[in-house]
Amino acid sequence: MAQRRLDRIDPAVCSPAIADGVIYIPVEDEGLTAIDTRDGSVLWQFVPSDRAGPGSPAALADGTLYTLGSDHLYALEEA
Numbered sequence: 001m002a003q004r005r006l007d008r009i010d011p012a013v014c015s016p017a018i019a020d021g022v023i024y025i026p027v028e029d030e031g032l033t034a035i036d037t038r039d040g041s042v043l044w045q046f047v048p049s050d051r052a053g054p055g056s057p058a059a060l061a062d063g064t065l066y067t068l069g070s071d072h073l074y075a076l077e078e079a
Helices: none
Strands: 017-019 022-027 031-036 042-046 059-061 064-068 073-077
Touching: 017 059, 022 064
Parallel strands: none
Antiparallel strands: 017 022, 022 031, 031 042, 059 064, 064 073
16 A cells, blocks of 8 residues: 655545546645555646646546636646
């Protein structure tokens, strides 16, 4: 089991999404972080240009990850 501490995660505000061995975690005021569930390594981070943290849980559909910022909808395609 991998463990990784990320500051500024509030599960009451945003829930993570999990798919294909990756957990997508909305981090307050820092965007979205993708973590490998096998070893806990950070795969990538998405930080919006306005630095507004996600305002909703991440959702996956058809290879696209969706999350809301303070006033934007972000759609991130799997690489």
